[in-house]
Amino acid sequence: MNKHVQLPGLIAGPCSAETRDQVLETARALAPAFSRTQNAYFRASLWKPRTRPGDFEGVGEIGLSWLSDVKDECGLAVATEVAHPRHVDLALNHGVDLLWVGARTTASPFLVQELADALKGVDIAVAVKNPMHADLMLWAGAVERLEGAGLQKIIGVHRGFSVHGQDKYRNPPMWQLAIDFKDLFPDLPLYCDPSHITGRSTAVAGVSQKAMDLGFDGLMIESHVEPDKAWTDAAQQVTPAALDHLLSELIFRSVQGGGGRSEAHVDELENMRAELDLLDEHLIGLLARRMEISGEIGAYKRDRKMLILQTERWNQILNDHVGRAVEEGLDRSFITSLYKMIHQASIGIQSREMSVRSVEKEN
Numbered sequence: 001m002n003k004h005v006q007l008p009g010l011i012a013g014p015c016s017a018e019t020r021d022q023v024l025e026t027a028r029a030l031a032p033a034f035s036r037t038q039n040a041y042f043r044a045s046l047w048k049p050r051t052r053p054g055d056f057e058g059v060g061e062i063g064l065s066w067l068s069d070v071k072d073e074c075g076l077a078v079a080t081e082v083a084h085p086r087h088v089d090l091a092l093n094h095g096v097d098l099l100w101v102g103a104r105t106t107a108s109p110f111l112v113q114e115l116a117d118a119l120k121g122v123d124i125a126v127a128v129k130n131p132m133h134a135d136l137m138l139w140a141g142a143v144e145r146l147e148g149a150g151l152q153k154i155i156g157v158h159r160g161f162s163v164h165g166q167d168k169y170r171n172p173p174m175w176q177l178a179i180d181f182k183d184l185f186p187d188l189p190l191y192c193d194p195s196h197i198t199g200r201s202t203a204v205a206g207v208s209q210k211a212m213d214l215g216f217d218g219l220m221i222e223s224h225v226e227p228d229k230a231w232t233d234a235a236q237q238v239t240p241a242a243l244d245h246l247l248s249e250l251i252f253r254s255v256q257g258g259g260g261r262s263e264a265h266v267d268e269l270e271n272m273r274a275e276l277d278l279l280d281e282h283l284i285g286l287l288a289r290r291m292e293i294s295g296e297i298g299a300y301k302r303d304r305k306m307l308i309l310q311t312e313r314w315n316q317i318l319n320d321h322v323g324r325a326v327e328e329g330l331d332r333s334f335i336t337s338l339y340k341m342i343h344q345a346s347i348g349i350q351s352r353e354m355s356v357r358s359v360e361k362e363n
């Protein structure tokens, strides 16, 4: 990640292909947005795996000729979702350039294996969306099955994760999972799909910028000539003009920063990093000492037959420390999670202390 200083890859187009006119008009209107990158694909889903029966499930096979028309007329590479080996065969026969595995399919290893088998020996780009729920290994497994089929052009797509109940976003991004995916597959391009993350057209720009700031390699964004009238995902689609504007406003950063680095900048950055390193060393030392004392407390409690978990004391720690940390300007949910982790580790050490000593006694 982080190697580009201009717009990296872009996969854009409507959630679903609805009519030939809608597909062609959208593709034509996307020309300015696509001209911002060397690496563009026009997307439109023909087969839609819907959560409930009775919803629009895509136009199917007929839409393949519309995608061929987009290729011929606009000179664009085209992309569609495949959820079944039959879709793969049809798409390959119609010259589709990129196939993607949707979030619902990634969650199904048998299906992914069938797709991989259908793609064996084919030289085509395949994008793999993360599964609906936050399971990194399921995402990784789908990539590995495709790698096993010999595919060389695999792209990861981070589209957020479904959660129960209300959230600011339709599928909260849980960025750490995307970062962990990048650690597992450092050589695969990783795209972000802010449309399915946010579920709201007005929030797409912010998440796109965040993805760029994190060094993602591309964006997959839903765009429709008349979003309000879209047959699927109407709330999150942007017009082609809005997409072009959004892209024009993006700031691209790189490891070095834009415009070269002056000596002064290098010194300033290095000084700040050195200070962070010192603070981290200090933090680690403090944590180690804290855990040592936890062990001593474990021994003390064991000798006096006291309970390890003393809820009142824990609540007091949490209240006092979180309150103080918030006064210092730290985020409440961050400090609460941090303290919960510290407390859990501390309880683990205390329990270990008890069992180690009791084994010693038995000997």
Ligand code: PEP
Binding pocket: 015, 016, 045, 101, 102, 103, 104, 129, 159, 196
């Ligand atoms: C889509 O891209 O239109 C789609 C259905 O996405 P996902 O599989 O991420 O839900």
Ligand code: MN
Binding pocket: 015, 016, 222, 232, 233
């Ligand atoms: Mn969609």
